[in-house]
Amino acid sequence: MSLKKAYEQYFKIGTSVSKWNMEWPQATRELQKHYNSITGENGMKPMFVLDMQENVEHPEKYNINPALNFDSIRSFLKFSSENGLGLRGHTLVWHNQTPLWFFKENYSLDEKAPWADKETMLARMEGYIRGVLTFVEKECPGVIYAWDVVNEAMEENEEDGWRKKSPWYQTVGEDFVAYAFRFARKYAGPGVKLFYNDYNTFLPKKREDICNLILKPLLKEGVIDGIGMQGHLILNDSDLKEFEKSVLAFGELGLEVQVTELDIHCNSPEEEAMKQLADTYAKLFGILVDAKKNGKANVTSVTFWGMKDDESWLTGFRKEKSYPLLFGEKYQEKAAYEAVMRVVQ
Numbered sequence: 001m002s003l004k005k006a007y008e009q010y011f012k013i014g015t016s017v018s019k020w021n022m023e024w025p026q027a028t029r030e031l032q033k034h035y036n037s038i039t040g041e042n043g044m045k046p047m048f049v050l051d052m053q054e055n056v057e058h059p060e061k062y063n064i065n066p067a068l069n070f071d072s073i074r075s076f077l078k079f080s081s082e083n084g085l086g087l088r089g090h091t092l093v094w095h096n097q098t099p100l101w102f103f104k105e106n107y108s109l110d111e112k113a114p115w116a117d118k119e120t121m122l123a124r125m126e127g128y129i130r131g132v133l134t135f136v137e138k139e140c141p142g143v144i145y146a147w148d149v150v151n152e153a154m155e156e157n158e159e160d161g162w163r164k165k166s167p168w169y170q171t172v173g174e175d176f177v178a179y180a181f182r183f184a185r186k187y188a189g190p191g192v193k194l195f196y197n198d199y200n201t202f203l204p205k206k207r208e209d210i211c212n213l214i215l216k217p218l219l220k221e222g223v224i225d226g227i228g229m230q231g232h233l234i235l236n237d238s239d240l241k242e243f244e245k246s247v248l249a250f251g252e253l254g255l256e257v258q259v260t261e262l263d264i265h266c267n268s269p270e271e272e273a274m275k276q277l278a279d280t281y282a283k284l285f286g287i288l289v290d291a292k293k294n295g296k297a298n299v300t301s302v303t304f305w306g307m308k309d310d311e312s313w314l315t316g317f318r319k320e321k322s323y324p325l326l327f328g329e330k331y332q333e334k335a336a337y338e339a340v341m342r343v344v345q
């Protein structure tokens with residue numbers, strides 16, 4: 001048995017993948033066995049696609065149509081199509097892992113240089129999205145089934161929910177989200193689904209802001225297909241009741257729901273902690289399967305953020321060793337794996 005077979009009738013099972021994972025035969029075997037979808041953990045983000053040297057050296061030439069380098073994206077496309085895996089495109093428009101110079105007048109490397117004006121930034125955004133989407137469609141049509149068009153535009157604490165420090169917000173204003181989706185719809189291949197992706201989407205205020213400020217306006221324009229709930233959870237802290245409410249609220253809008261970056265931070269490998277982790281995963285998958293079965297939310301894929309514990313980004317991010325996934329260092333199945341399988345068996 002395997003994850004993807006067990007969940008076949010419900011939704012795709014994915015994992016994030018690094019460029020090293022694609023080079024290791026054992027990782028490839030695991031990918032073929034358990035998953036039918038992958039997401040590039042880093043390699044398809046703007047910082048790996050924008051050609052710094054070209055843009056910075058020839059700003060007049062690329063000012064409104066940035067130079068791009070597709071080597072990294074190409075390796076994900078090739079690996080996915082060779083291994084029969086669907087690919088989630090992650091991500092086009094984000095405040096993070098997008099170089100600061102991209103937002104500056106004349107692509108200046110000087111941190112204090114002025115922002116480029118709105119018109120220029122919209123042209124750069126369109127150029128970027130057009131470049132990436134037409135490249136992937138020409139190179140490997142049909143491999144990418146969904147794109148995270150905009151990532152993390154919302155804050156959860158402030159009065160007004162927009163992430164105001166984002167250079168996209170600073171240069172374009174809040175309509176940067178709508179522009180990004182319009183451009184993506186214009187250049188995406190047929191059938192490619194467009195997603196808004198964010199973390200902590202289970203928090204009530206954030207859920208409400210996302211629905212009202214982002215999803216509903218985009219739905220009205222017909223330019224969005226789904227919501228990505230990242231799913232970076234913390235054991236015994238993140239509220240699964242609220243998570244379920246969000247799944248149902250997004251489902252009710254008629255959007256596809258995907259869990260795009262699932263992991264549950266847990267700082268102990270002891271049996272008791274691993275049992276709690278297993279229970280939490282079981283509850284979460286129970287929520288997703290029930291929502292799908294009962295027609296309450298069209299959950300179409302669930303992607304883990306990492307193949308095994310020792311490779312998880314959480315150890316760096318949380319600054320303590322984390323054991324957040326279904327597989328241990330040697331790809332051995334943990335109690336959490338058994339628990340996730342039991343949900344559907």
Ligand code: XIL
Pocket residue numbers: 041042151199230261313
């Ligand atoms: C993370 C990667 O896992 C790390 O390797 C990298 O250093 C930083 O980004 N939300 C997202 C992902 O949308 O792209 C992030 O991935 C995790 C949080």
